[in-house]
Amino acid sequence: MADDTGAGRVRVVGTGLIGASLGIALTRAGYDVVLHDPSPTASALARDLGAGRLASADDPEPDLVVVAAPPDVAGPVVAAELDRWPGAVVTDVASVKEAVAAAVAAAGADLTRYVGSHPMAGRERSGAMAARADLFEGRAWVVVPGASSAPAAVDLVRRVAEAVGSVVTVMAAAEHDAAVAVVSHVPQVAASLVAARLRDLSDDAVALAGQGLRDVTRIAASDARLWTQILAGNAAAVRSVLHEVRADLDDLLAALDALTGTDADAAPAPGALQVVARSITDGNTGQARIPGKHGGGPTSYASVVVVVPDRPGALASLLVDIGDAGVNLEDLRIDHGLGLPFGLAEVAVLPTAVEHLHTALAERGWRVHD
Numbered sequence: 001m002a003d004d005t006g007a008g009r010v011r012v013v014g015t016g017l018i019g020a021s022l023g024i025a026l027t028r029a030g031y032d033v034v035l036h037d038p039s040p041t042a043s044a045l046a047r048d049l050g051a052g053r054l055a056s057a058d059d060p061e062p063d064l065v066v067v068a069a070p071p072d073v074a075g076p077v078v079a080a081e082l083d084r085w086p087g088a089v090v091t092d093v094a095s096v097k098e099a100v101a102a103a104v105a106a107a108g109a110d111l112t113r114y115v116g117s118h119p120m121a122g123r124e125r126s127g128a129m130a131a132r133a134d135l136f137e138g139r140a141w142v143v144v145p146g147a148s149s150a151p152a153a154v155d156l157v158r159r160v161a162e163a164v165g166s167v168v169t170v171m172a173a174a175e176h177d178a179a180v181a182v183v184s185h186v187p188q189v190a191a192s193l194v195a196a197r198l199r200d201l202s203d204d205a206v207a208l209a210g211q212g213l214r215d216v217t218r219i220a221a222s223d224a225r226l227w228t229q230i231l232a233g234n235a236a237a238v239r240s241v242l243h244e245v246r247a248d249l250d251d252l253l254a255a256l257d258a259l260t261g262t263d264a265d266a267a268p269a270p271g272a273l274q275v276v277a278r279s280i281t282d283g284n285t286g287q288a289r290i291p292g293k294h295g296g297g298p299t300s301y302a303s304v305v306v307v308v309p310d311r312p313g314a315l316a317s318l319l320v321d322i323g324d325a326g327v328n329l330e331d332l333r334i335d336h337g338l339g340l341p342f343g344l345a346e347v348a349v350l351p352t353a354v355e356h357l358h359t360a361l362a363e364r365g366w367r368v369h370d
């Protein structure tokens, strides 16, 4: 790496969502980024989006190679890059770490220059067109050294992750895989299973969908090829969490059976309501532990719901009015009821700003929900 500011040469291999986002962020941070992808269209598209320049045969050796290829090929690609660039550090960003490290080791590569990693940032869309310059800002980035990784190699991967705004956590591969099974992989399964219930639902019933369903199912739009590889690559850890979920579901089902009397053999169990309530309160406890950005404590925002007419410029003028009221917008969601001539904008702000914003928007003629 050229200097302490982090500027240096990075080669990104695999220029889809993550590779292109990283290329854009590193280019903006002053790095010299070269891009390679077996799909020439994918690498040229990433270049067009500002992620770097195309790799060529006479490229000098990079300081760092970042392999952002699908999980099932990440190991062999890392090994090939370690062989090709004998002085470079190589990392990968695959969502599973033990399987990739095992594949790199099995290929007989130089493990002193390999450090696994995993940015906990992504989207439910694939490919460079979904790339975002700020994708990694304020997000955790797990750095996963192996037993043989050189400290200088670990340090380089850490610096690059920090250069794109991530907050670095160092973990062993097994610890990482167990953690992401709970915080990433099972949530994907849960979202997919819930969304699958909608497949055969009538249009009238689907039309009732509100924010709760949207919150729970955003990632059900994720890429099946990628997630099949992730779930297969972390099968042991994922199945163990799913067995725990199944035990909780069995308890809930037994309680609901008792409440509906559908289980002819079961006496209406005293305590059934308590089981139902506990399934919600246990979720409250878990949800409250989810940290905010930058690894800080959870931030609670309050929402103000505003009716936005379905006409060009209406949302823009709402945002202007929020700014004019001197209120900082923390988040914004639009709920657009099917066939309705308006949308509902859920404006997230600090709880202390709610009353003032409510009054200010009402004064400017907005219909604000109580």
Ligand SMILES: NC(=O)c1ccc[n+]([C@@H]2O[C@H](COP(=O)([O-])OP(=O)(O)OC[C@H]3O[C@@H](n4cnc5c(N)ncnc54)[C@H](O)[C@@H]3O)[C@@H](O)[C@H]2O)c1
Pocket (backbone or CB within 6 Å): 013, 014, 015, 016, 017, 018, 019, 036, 037, 038, 039, 042, 068, 069, 070, 071, 073, 074, 077, 093, 094, 095, 096, 118, 119, 120, 121, 122, 123, 124, 125, 126, 127, 128, 226, 230
């Ligand atoms: N999508 C996410 O939210 C997310 C988040 C963090 C990490 N990751 C990990 O990042 C990696 C890339 O995921 P993505 O979402 O960017 O996928 P993507 O499908 O958007 O991009 C993958 C790219 O890899 C290329 N590729 C395929 N085979 C290759 C090979 N043999 N060598 C080099 N490149 C190859 C593809 O052409 C494609 O351009 C995966 O390992 C994934 O687990 C994904």
Ligand SMILES: O=C(O)C(=O)C[C@]1(C(=O)O)C=C[C@@H](O)C=C1
Pocket (backbone or CB within 6 Å): 094, 095, 119, 120, 121, 122, 123, 124, 125, 183, 184, 185, 219
């Ligand atoms: O936000 C999303 O769309 C994601 O699913 C991102 C997410 C996650 O679970 O947080 C998904 C998989 C990656 O390995 C890392 C990040």
